Amino acid sequence: MGSKTILFLSIRIPIVVGNIAKKGIGGTAMQEVAFHPLLLVVVLAFAVPFVLEHLRIIRIPVVVGEILAGLVIGKSGLNVVTADPWLDFLATFGFTYLMFLSGLEVDLEGINLSRVNNKRPQIARLLTGALLYFVATLILSFLIALFLWQQKLIKNPWLLALIFSTTSLGIVVPVLKERGLIDTSLGQNILISAVLADFLTMFLTTVLVALATTGPTHEVLLILVLFVAFFLLYRTGLVLSRLPIMRNLAGATSEIQVRGALATMLFFISLAQELGSEIILGAFLAGVIISLLSRRGSSLRLKLDAIGYGFFIPIFFITVGSQLDLAVLVHSHTALILVPAFLVSAFLVKVIPALFFRSYSNLREKLAAGILLSSRLSLIIAVSTIGLRLGAISETTHAAVIIVAIVTSSLSPVLFSKLVDPGRPKQLKTLIIGASEAGLVLAQRLKNRHQHHVVVVDHDPVRLAKGKDMGLTLVNSDATTYQGLEKAGITEATAVVAATGDDAVNLRVAEIARRQYGIKNVIAFLNNLRNTQVAEDLGIKVVTPPLSTLIVAENILVHPETFSLLRDEPEDTTFEEVRLRNHRFFEQRLKYINLPGDVLVVSIIRGQDRIVPRGNTLLKKDDLLILMGNRDSIKEASRQLGAV
Incomplete structure (x- = not known):
């Protein structure tokens, strides 16, 4: 390339870019975009994890922190974020992307049906139990919603019943994994109940909205087209994923898997719009397809999570907080009744049905399952937002629902952990x-x-x-x-x-x-x-x-002396394996960690690697630490390192 050509491009490219910014890609006049609101939201999204990391009293989910940050800058606080079409678009896209990632959370590999003997009657019993649990939750939710409607406290009992019936897979799955319960009978029952609750609530919400907007017409049946498209696209994805060219284009600037996943999501969203149904079901089904076609922990999932939780989803939650008007709650007599009523109902509709199911072996497990399934976050906000847009719920009800999401998502994991691990080491x-x-x-x-x-x-x-x-x-x-x-x-x-x-x-x-x-x-x-x-x-x-x-x-x-150390182990000395779960020790150097008593870390196993520990060795999440020391100190060290 000659020097004249380079000079021409260096002058011409900025001019072209400037013209696009002023006139738009098609050459027509384009309204100037104000980036200040977006900058404020993105800076807040960046700051929230740092603030939450220093909160030691209770572990608050990041998305809850984002809602609270939105409250500070929005209507209920400084009111520095005003209506902006670009910010609204990004928030809407973040909302649909959140539903897409909710579908991606449906990890069917995590549902270990081998724990139920791998026999069809046992599998049917497990799925039937989860379905009956959801039906019982839905009936109880509707009875409560009907009572509130009769008292003229809410507008639509049907939609509120679905709101109460939701749960949060995004909270349930990480909590079960962190507690090491995902493969246990308790964990599998909770996981399947959560998956069914997410899917059925999403589906019933779509049907309810279709009935409310078009009435009981044949158009409601068009929702089934989404499921036909789901199976066709899944089969197509299976074929494409096996092609060598997909692996060749998976990295670098092509990122064909990411492009395919986003294209799948937008296809289902567009199809849902054309069919006149809610886009949340389309986005959710697209996420389930990608979940079936990719492994948990794969680079594709990590990239999709990064796109969502790194940019779009924080914008949605901060926007939700900024648009929430707490003055409605403070000055409303109805709100003073709804907030405590919603909070009590949110736990009752999940805990009461759990008490009557034999899937859980004892009262403690039943309470723990009901409380963890009471956690609500993404889906409850999504359904409430849809109801607010359609006029099916009021601003007061919507605000009360957001409060329920904040409280249950923060409190339920803590209560669950107390019930399944009440301060003493679990006996193997x-x-x-x-x-x-x-x-x-x-x-x-x-x-x-x-x-x-x-x-x-x-x-x-x-x-x-x-x-x-x-x-x-x-x-x-x-x-x-x-x-x-x-x-x-x-x-x-x-x-x-x-x-x-x-x-x-x-x-x-x-x-x-x-x-x-x-x-x-x-x-x-x-x-x-x-x-x-x-x-x-x-x-x-x-x-x-x-x-x-x-x-x-x-x-x-x-090795006579080494062998005698293992054979003639003193009564008060022992070895122990501990999986590192306590986030306070992640990415910490071993020399800065004060272990109790005479406890030593004699080896670290990370995946397939065995690491000889040194002072500068960095500890990472899920490291398997081999500890040596007296029994009492080992118990305390195990409690500290393995605490969630």
């Missing part, structure tokens, strides 16, 4: 299949030295009697059957050890525990070395007694 439940000599000794050591809740399963009366003399918990059952394992409590087990002395039986039991019940920590005692590869391919850890004896002898000869 280990099933030992086979009351063999090795099985009984292992059970006794786990119980006495590590405080595990151990259950030994066998059906031989002589071996059971020996275990009873040792003070162990025993179950007389055939562990090679599903019924026998469930009688022993395998659905609540965190680990299974197959130690019967028969390789075939051990392999079968271990395979059932690993595949059918999704238990990650499964150990099989195998005498025949040829069986070890089969077990390891199934994800089963193997102990081979003959080989283990040789390894012990080898370590005594080669």
Whole structure:
């Protein structure tokens, strides 16, 4: 390229850009855009996470902080943000993008149906229970809404019933994962109930709005076209995702996966508009498609989250806060009744149905499930915003709904954590299949030295009697059957050890525990070395007694002192594995962390990597820390590091 050409471009490009800014791309006059309101909103969005990070009393969701920031600059505060068409457009797009990410949160891989025995009757029972829970919630919500309507406190009982029936997948899923409950029976019941509540509320809201705007006409049936498009586009996506060119264009400036995801979202939004239905259902279905076509934690999901939560969604929530008029609540007699009534109802409609379901094993679990499912955020604000736009709810009702979203999203996770982990270390439940000599000794050591809740399963009366003399918990059952394992409590087990002395039986039991019940920590005692590869391919850890004896002898000869440290472990000294969950320690250097007593971090496991800890080693979320120290100090360190 010659120097004259470069000079021409350097002069011409700014002129073209300037003309576009003044006249628009088509050459017509374009209204000057004021960026000041957007700048203020974006700066607030940047500042909110920093402020919330320093709040130690209660962990407030970032989106709640954004609503509160909007209150400060909006009608209820400084009133420095006025109506702006560009800001309104970005907020509207943020609203639809939020519904898109809500669909993306529907992680069907997270629904581990293997925990329910992988049998169709069991799966049907689980889904039926979640559906009945939603129906009970909806009926109870409608009765409360009908009472409020009869008292002339609200305009539309149907829409308010749907508002009460919502839940927040965006809160439920992270809380269950942080507490390590996502794969448990409790976690799976809560997760499926939340997924159904999100989808059915979205669908029923779309139907209700269609009936309210067009009446009971054939146009309501056009909503089904969205589902036809969903299946067609999903099948198309499956084909396209397997093409080599999709992988080649996935990075750099092409970002074909991101472009495809956004095109899918806008297609469904446009289709919903053409069909005369609410765009939230279209955006939600688009998110579900991308969820089905991509893995959780994939780069595509991270990029989509970054686009939404980094820009568009904060604009929506700050705008919601800025448009909220708290003066309506303060000076309204109706509001003084609605706010406490809504808050009490928000918890009652979720907790009361949970108390009557057998899916949860005890009263504490039932209360915990109902309270976590009471958390509401994105969807409740979305439905309320739609109702306000249609005139189905008043400004006062809308303001009260926002207060409910703020309170429940902040309070529910805290109460749930208190109920499922009431300040004491969780006792691990280990099933030992086979009351063999090795099985009984292992059970006794786990119980006495590590405080595990151990259950030994066998059906031989002589071996059971020996275990009873040792003070162990025993179950007389055939562990090679599903019924026998469930009688022993395998659905609540965190680990299974197959130690019967028969390789075939051990392999079968271990395979059932690993595949059918999704238990990650499964150990099989195998005498025949040829069986070890089969077990390891199934994800089963193997102990081979003959080989283990040789390894012990080898370590005594080669590393006598190190081996004696493990063998002759003092009564008050122990090793412990702790998963780092406490956000206060994320990205902190080890030398700046004061662990209690004599606790040492002897190793760090991060993914597939084993790290030798040093003073400058940075700790990261979900690191597995191997701790050594006296028992009391280890318990305290585990509580601190694993606290959520």
